[in-house]
Amino acid sequence: MSYYPGCTLKTKALNFEASAIAAMAALGVNLVELPRWNCCGTVYSMAEDDLAHHIAPVRNLVRVSEQGSGKVVTLCSFCYNTLKRADLLMRNSPEKRDAINAFMDEEIDYQGDVEVVHLLEVLRDDLGWEEIAREVKVPLEGLKVVPYYGCTLTRPQEAAIDSVENPTVLQELLRVLGVTVLDFPLATECCGSFEIVSRPDSVTERAYAILGMALRKGAEAIVVSCPLCAHNLGQQQPKIAEKYGNFPGIPIIYFTQLLALAVGISPELCRFDLNFGEVEALLEKKGLLPQCERSGVGE
Amino acid sequence: MARQVRIGVFVCHCGNNIAGTVDVKRVVEELSHYPGVVHAEDYMYMCSDPGQEIMKKAIREKSLTGVVNANCSPTLHQRTFRRVAEAEGINPYRVEIANIREQCSWPHMGDRETATRKAIAIIKAAVEKLRLNMELTPSVTPLTKRALVIGAGIAGIQAALDIANGGYEVVLVEKDICIGGRVMQLAGTFPGMERPDYLLASRLAAVTSHPRIRLYMCSEIEEVSGYVGNFDVIIRQKVGYVDKDRCNGCGLCLEKCPVSVPSEYECGLSQRKAIRIPFPDMAPFNPVIDAEHCLRFNGGQCQACREACPEGAVEFSGEDTLIEENVGIIVAAPGYDLLPAGEPEIYPEDPDIIDGLQFERILSATGPTGGEVRRPSDSKVPREVVFISCVGSRDPEHGVPYCSRVCCMYVAKQALLYRRAVPDGQAYIFYTDMRSDAKGFEEFVQGVMDEGNILYLRGEVSRVFRDGDKIKVWGVDSLVERDVEVSADLVVLARAMVPRPTTRELARRLNIASDEHGFLTEAHIKLRPVESLTSGIYLAGTAQWPRDVPDTIASAEAAACKVLSLFSREELLHEPTIAFVDEEVCSGCGQCVASCAYRAIDIDEGRAVARVNEALCEGCGACAAICPSSAVQLRNSTPRQFFEIIDVASG
Numbered sequence: 005m006s007y008y009p010g011c012t013l014k015t016k017a018l019n020f021e022a023s024a025i026a027a028m029a030a031l032g033v034n035l036v037e038l039p040r041w042n043c044c045g046t047v048y049s050m051a052e053d054d055l056a057h058h059i060a061p062v063r064n065l066v067r068v069s070e071q072g073s074g075k076v077v078t079l080c081s082f083c084y085n086t087l088k089r090a091d092l093l094m095r096n097s098p099e100k101r102d103a104i105n106a107f108m109d110e111e112i113d114y115q116g117d118v119e120v121v122h123l124l125e126v127l128r129d130d131l132g133w134e135e136i137a138r139e140v141k142v143p144l145e146g147l148k149v150v151p152y153y154g155c156t157l158t159r160p161q162e163a164a165i166d167s168v169e170n171p172t173v174l175q176e177l178l179r180v181l182g183v184t185v186l187d188f189p190l191a192t193e194c195c196g197s198f199e200i201v202s203r204p205d206s207v208t209e210r211a212y213a214i215l216g217m218a219l220r221k222g223a224e225a226i227v228v229s230c231p232l233c234a235h236n237l238g239q240q241q242p243k244i245a246e247k248y249g250n251f252p253g254i255p256i257i258y259f260t261q262l263l264a265l266a267v268g269i270s271p272e273l274c275r276f277d278l279n280f281g282e283v284e285a286l287l288e289k290k291g292l293l294p295q296c297e298r299s300g301v302g303e
Numbered sequence: 304m305a306r307q308v309r310i311g312v313f314v315c316h317c318g319n320n321i322a323g324t325v326d327v328k329r330v331v332e333e334l335s336h337y338p339g340v341v342h343a344e345d346y347m348y349m350c351s352d353p354g355q356e357i358m359k360k361a362i363r364e365k366s367l368t369g370v371v372n373a374n375c376s377p378t379l380h381q382r383t384f385r386r387v388a389e390a391e392g393i394n395p396y397r398v399e400i401a402n403i404r405e406q407c408s409w410p411h412m413g414d415r416e417t418a419t420r421k422a423i424a425i426i427k428a429a430v431e432k433l434r435l436n437m438e439l440t441p442s443v444t445p446l447t448k449r450a451l452v453i454g455a456g457i458a459g460i461q462a463a464l465d466i467a468n469g470g471y472e473v474v475l476v477e478k479d480i481c482i483g484g485r486v487m488q489l490a491g492t493f494p495g496m497e498r499p500d501y502l503l504a505s506r507l508a509a510v511t512s513h514p515r516i517r518l519y520m521c522s523e524i525e526e527v528s529g530y531v532g533n534f535d536v537i538i539r540q541k542v543g544y545v546d547k548d549r550c551n552g553c554g555l556c557l558e559k560c561p562v563s564v565p566s567e568y569e570c571g572l573s574q575r576k577a578i579r580i581p582f583p584d585m586a587p588f589n590p591v592i593d594a595e596h597c598l599r600f601n602g603g604q605c606q607a608c609r610e611a612c613p614e615g616a617v618e619f620s621g622e623d624t625l626i627e628e629n630v631g632i633i634v635a636a637p638g639y640d641l642l643p644a645g646e647p648e649i650y651p652e653d654p655d656i657i658d659g660l661q662f663e664r665i666l667s668a669t670g671p672t673g674g675e676v677r678r679p680s681d682s683k684v685p686r687e688v689v690f691i692s693c694v695g696s697r698d699p700e701h702g703v704p705y706c707s708r709v710c711c712m713y714v715a716k717q718a719l720l721y722r723r724a725v726p727d728g729q730a731y732i733f734y735t736d737m738r739s740d741a742k743g744f745e746e747f748v749q750g751v752m753d754e755g756n757i758l759y760l761r762g763e764v765s766r767v768f769r770d771g772d773k774i775k776v777w778g779v780d781s782l783v784e785r786d787v788e789v790s791a792d793l794v795v796l797a798r799a800m801v802p803r804p805t806t807r808e809l810a811r812r813l814n815i816a817s818d819e820h821g822f823l824t825e826a827h828i829k830l831r832p833v834e835s836l837t838s839g840i841y842l843a844g845t846a847q848w849p850r851d852v853p854d855t856i857a858s859a860e861a862a863a864c865k866v867l868s869l870f871s872r873e874e875l876l877h878e879p880t881i882a883f884v885d886e887e888v889c890s891g892c893g894q895c896v897a898s899c900a901y902r903a904i905d906i907d908e909g910r911a912v913a914r915v916n917e918a919l920c921e922g923c924g925a926c927a928a929i930c931p932s933s934a935v936q937l938r939n940s941t942p943r944q945f946f947e948i949i950d951v952a953s954g
């Protein structure tokens with residue numbers, strides 16, 4: 005399956021990529037990195053006349069087309085959102101599609117023939133929960149987490165992988181893995197996103213509201229799908245502790261790391277050392293680490 | 304036509320409406336030479352008294368046998384000109400309207416040549432149609448002067464009383480075990496703050512004791528057939544398993560019943576038994592067994608109620624009763640529901656997040672908390688209550704696009720009742736726009752705003768969630784452009800009013816229309832607001848659109864008024880321009896039966912020909928269009944007439 009990594013997966017979120025590739029291999033899905041991929045465009049431009057901004061994502065879609073693969077899977081929520089909406093623009097606005105294709109005259113024309121999906125959709129729709137349940141070797145029982153979707157997986161409506169207001173796909177996956185999923189009203193609340201660059205204080209407040217609620221709900225970790233959420237929710241914790249005191253902190257885990265662990269991938273490959281918070285200590289305490297017998301990328 | 308055809312054409316200027324675009328003098332000149340036309344004349348306003356005189360004079364002097372009036376749409380003045388012609392001895396069905404205003408001068412404004420040529424074509428077409436029009440007389444059908452009213456909420460009760468007091472018998476059918484409907488659940492009513500028992504008490508007593516009202520409780524409409532003046536209705540009365548005559552109302556059966564299910568009347572805030580009465584202070588009461596939940600009817604052996612009954616009134620046998628009634632008209636008032644819990648999705652399911660009707664029960668002196676305001680989760684008195692307006696209404700993405708109309712007012716009323724019950728309480732009201740547009744409403748809302756400790760916040764709510772003991776409400780006050788967070792003890796959602804889920808099925812049985820939301824559809828929102836499109840079936844109350852109590856009563860009285868006006872006649876006249884079957888040609892294939900929206904055609908199996916019920920036929924022509932052999936035709940709209948029209952209009 006054609007896989008688009010994006011920048012963060014190759015830098016700050018190596019743990020996300022490593023665990024995803026290993027887990028999917030164990031589930032029989034080979035994630036093949038798209039050749040010659042470039043920046044996804046990061047943020048989908050909503051300006052009516054800003055066609056230049058869509059060239060980066062469309063060029064990636066052209067790469068997928070060239071491969072003859074009708075589908076590309078993403079891990080990062082931002083990449084997913086930007087590619088998905090660029091694809092929708094190309095499908096739904098013939099005039100803009102023609103303009104963008106004409107501008108990229110060195111490329112083949114993009115015809116809107118690539119399906120952009122997020123890995124959670126592959127797990128839910130292509131494999132299915134029952135299939136995944138059969139592959140679970142280490143049920144992650146006793147681990148109490150809250151799911152956190154952030155913004156771009158479910159917004160806007162036309163690009164949403166699940167219900168906009170009340171998504172459940174992450175809970176469903178985690179329950180299949182044996183994890184105890186706690187009710188979390190702020191699962192789709194904004195983490196502050198790229199305001200971390202211009203208004204870091206507001207991100208501190210956003211993160212405090214989300215993390216505080218997770219702790220009050222009794223969560224031992226927050227499970228995310230977006231590297232930017234992981235960054236904001238993780239890196240703000242020392243600042244929160246400094247500002248408010250009496251803040252115990254909470255680890256941030258990618259859903260693919262728990263998936264990998266559950267299907268029997270060795271903890272080393274999950275790269276918990278790159279996570280924010282003491283994830284391995286938590287898993288150790290829950291008795292979820294020593295039971296791992298297999299190592300390496302699954303069969 | 305043995306008689307010589309002598310047609311008069313009267314062209315109206317309609318001030319400048321027609322004459323400003325159409326060259327009426329040229330039209331008259333052209334038509335005056337048209338075969339069969341012996342008189343052509345124009346006038347400024349043909350519908351005026353002098354205009355009518357011009358017509359009369361011409362009919363007399365030229366011995367006209369038919370008239371074409373070229374003017375506005377037939378919905379406006381067809382009746383006027385038919386009356387004029389009839390007064391001069393011409394059969395009214397030999398009057399044709401040529402619409403040269405809505406269908407000619409208005410759409411072609413600024414193009415005089417095109418409009419004039421089109422007007423001439425339209426009038427010539429009308430002349431051709433008229434040439435073949437037969438003289439017709441309306442058919443007469445008998446009228447049963449009894450009414451069926453469906454639903455004994457405040458709308459149905461009002462309509463039933465008005466009709467009964469007018470001297471006619473009423474069959475009132477209620478599906479529930481009590482009458483009074485939604486209003487009985489309310490804690491108070493705006494703007495006068497009357498208690499619902501005050502509003503309803505005399506009406507309930509009048510309905511149950513009225514000599515001309517026959518009330519069927521626990522009953523639903525099973526089947527309706529027939530037509531205006533003569534409907535045959537089958538009513539299914541659910542068996543209650545308790546002999547009303549023997550029951551002494553002691554209530555021991557209720558105490559002994561081991562089954563508890565959420566009470567519908569209390570909106571799920573308290574439990575009721577499987578043998579049930581409507582509400583505690585209902586007297587005299589008739590308990591009925593709810594077979595859906597009773598252990599006995601679900602494979603169990605329980606007979607606690609029968610053992611408890613000192614009068615031996617409880618029986619575990621019996622069947623639903625099917626009752627046949629013949630009525631002349633029907634008033635449908637099946638009422639409303641609220642958008643169900645779980646919609647829209649941003650409001651989580653939580654015992655302390657309730658809807659408007661549930662809070663009515665909590666505020667009510669007879670409610671599940673005995674008149675004290677206590678929240679459902681832990682019975683604490685809520686110190687901070689957040690009201691959220693427009694939940695699901697005016698929200699096409701998550702709910703319904705329309706305004707629910709009553710919420711602004713009842714939220715104000717509830718905040719006031721809450722403040723009176725909890726003097727140190729604080730109410731917050733998130734609203735979109737204040738809609739207080741009826742008599743005394745704005746004054747009422749302003750009074751509530753002045754009350755103190757009721758804070759109106761204009762803005763939307765983004766998130767509602769439980770945080771420990773509190774319900775957090777995140778929203779925005781858009782007037783000061785600030786985010787707002789309230790830690791509430793109780794959240795009241797003013798959910799959109801929607802039709803009951805059963806209303807669609809009722810509409811199907813009555814053969815009346817409902818809209819995309821399921822609300823019953825009126826014949827015309829302005830001109831015929833309480834009539835359905837099916838003759839003889841009228842609408843009242845909230846099944847039509849969201850209404851408050853004053854509007855509901857007004858609509859019920861309007862429906863009753865239409866009924867009484869119909870009942871003032873001895874018989875019903877029916878338009879003769881309806882379908883007829885040429886039995887020589889008809890093969891009985893039945894395509895017309897399927898095409899008829901009014902169920903007016905059936906097949907005479909013995910003779911294998913279609914048969915038109917003249918009382919049901921509305922003359923829409925669907926059958927005539929679908930008939931492969933033109934065996935079914937509409938009187939005065941025959942294929943031959945249409946071919947003539949097409950010839951002249953295209954030539």
